[in-house]
Amino acid sequence: MFRLEREVGVSYSQIYVESAAGRINSRMDEAFAEQSSGLCGAAVPGALLAQRRLRAPLG
Numbered sequence: 001m002f003r004l005e006r007e008v009g010v011s012y013s014q015i016y017v018e019s020a021a022g023r024i025n026s027r028m029d030e031a032f033a034e035q036s037s038g039l040c041g042a043a044v045p046g047a048l049l050a051q052r053r054l055r056a057p058l059g
Helices: none
Strands: 014-018 047-051
C-alpha cells in the first residue's frame, strides 16, 4: 500500500500515478479508453490519470 505524506503539484488539473516511475507514458485518450465520464482514467495497466475539477460560481 502506498500513502502520500506530502502535497503534490498538479499541472493543468491532472496528475499521473504510475506503479513504475518513468516507465508508463499513457495519454489521456488511452487512460480514459471506453469510459464515457469520470475523474479517474485507469484503462492502462499500472497507471492512473486523475483530474481535479473546480467548481466556480457563474456570473
